[in-house]
Amino acid sequence: MPRFAVPDGLELHYTDTGEGPAVLCLAGLTRNSDDFRFVLPFLPDYRVIRMDYRGRGLSDRAEDISTYSIVQEAADAVALLDHLGIARATILGTSRGGLIAMLLAASHPERLRGAILNDIGPEIAPGGLDRIMEYVGIPPAYADYAEAADGLAAAMAPRFPGVTRDRWRLHAELIWAEREGGGLDLRYDARLRDALRGQAGAGPAPDLWALWDALARLPVTVLHGANSDLLNAEILARMQARAPGMRAVTVPARGHVPFLDERESLVGILDHLKDHA
Structure with a gap:
């Protein structure tokens, strides 16, 4: 079971399969590396790395739940790339993984070839977060x-x-x-709920549109579940206006989040990797 140590001593689980350009898969908030099981068979020409965030899947739980944050998880992703000796990778980011991709584009643009975001943007549609908090940690x-x-x-x-x-x-x-x-x-660690509440009570949320602008300088594809309650058509249009080169792919009959093996998802993913990986 591959694991690596991050600077604060936790050991995180990952998988590393295949050969070719590197694709780093980052899962949703409460998910794990199995989030990408459905798409993995369609990526035989790529080196696919899947990571369990701290507190998720087979990775260690953190004593300090404040480290269950996008900032820390982005740092852990860079640590994994360093551990594997990978200079640059394409991020395939589902939900929270897409937010991490935006932060990496702003903080470590030299490590990214681009990103494919699965049903996430720099703004959450009204009601989306409320639904998430109905189940996180329960x-x-x-x-x-x-x-x-x-x-x-x-x-x-x-x-x-x-x-x-x-x-x-x-x-x-x-x-x-x-x-x-x-x-x-x-x-995953049920205390993730407490971490989210603590972060929400710490003050106004950061402006994620600035991070989106950083990612927009790189090749980016956004998969959008047609029935999503987190990424709606209005937000997607605003993203497109600020990133004219963005490829937007709507996946019909899917909410948050597409499984990634739908025909439309696969076309979006494979076209992006063919052109930019």
Whole structure:
């Protein structure tokens, strides 16, 4: 199980597969490196590195939850590139991973060849954060994966019409763990909820549009779930206006976030890598 140590002593889990131009995959807020399992088979010509952030997946939990931050996670991503001897990489960033890509574009532009953002921008649509806080840090109430598959299929149908129960079961297996004695548990540190609350109470949020402007100087593709409640068409249009060279790809019948193996997602990802990796 590959792991590496970051400067504050934590050991973080990663996978490193394939050969070719480097693609660093950065997952969503509560997700882990399995976020990219569905797209991995379509990237045989690239060196694909997937990292579990601190406190997620198989990485160590932090004693200091204030380090569950985008700033620290960006520093950890650079530390992983250094550990692997990779000078430059393309970021494939889902949700929070896209925010990290923006910060890296501002702080370490020399390490990026460009970025592919999965349903995220420098502004969150109204209501999106409220929905996230409804579940962050709270173990699911499902008794097992079969019940989770049924629950997800019903709850997600309005934003993800047509997704099969089998896919939702696999999704449940990737984001939750079976608990001894029954039930499902989180695959991340539940204190992430407290970290988010602490950051929200520390003052006004930073202006992420400045970070977007930094990323806009690099090749960038944005995948947009047509039914997303985090990245809406209005925000996407404002991003395009500030980044005329941006490629925008709308993925139909998907909310936040596309799985990345949809036809539209794959075209966006592979076209970007063919031209810029």
